[in-house]
Amino acid sequence: MLREYHSDPRYLEHYFEAPDTDSIVSCAIHWARECPRENYQLVVELKVSRKIIGCIGLRQKGCATGAAEIGVELSPDYWGVGYASEAVRELMHFASSSLAITTLLAATSPSNTRAGNLLKSCGFVQKGTRMNQCLFQARVNAA
């Protein structure tokens, strides 16, 4: 499924090139074996059918203590129904309650209004730019 939508023109609209699906999967496996675990790359699946429709990641490596960067992507066939915001909110809850994260960061292309809207709807605010990308930040309450 990931490989399928990684070449979908709707997905690629805001990317210069298709992502390397194999390296995303390898990274997910590598991160799952880390001890202590700092980084997560998880699939997003439909609750009833368990069909995989995308993935979501959280990376603490390279971030200040208490901070992490997140990224999410879904197959375009599942955009526009709130699944991405549901996944981001779940990840935010996990980050604050299980990892003691207090600051979440995310970066998107300035033209990617769908991603910007998603982040804003989850409580992120734009905090500037980084390498031609809009940088968003959200504060979360550590448990």
Ligand SMILES: CC(C)(COP(=O)(O)OP(=O)(O)OC[C@H]1O[C@@H](n2cnc3c(N)ncnc32)[C@H](O)[C@@H]1OP(=O)(O)O)[C@@H](O)C(=O)NCCC(=O)NCCS
């Ligand atoms: C960014 C991305 C995940 C956003 O997906 P999305 O489906 O638009 O995001 P959401 O889950 O917030 O859905 C919002 C839409 O669902 C609608 N919606 C319906 N029911 C909803 C509900 N219960 N809750 C929230 N939104 C709901 C909203 O009205 C909105 O519709 P609109 O697009 O017509 O305005 C997707 O575009 C994507 O995978 N892009 C490629 C990768 C990418 O750019 N990632 C960003 C890196 S941070």
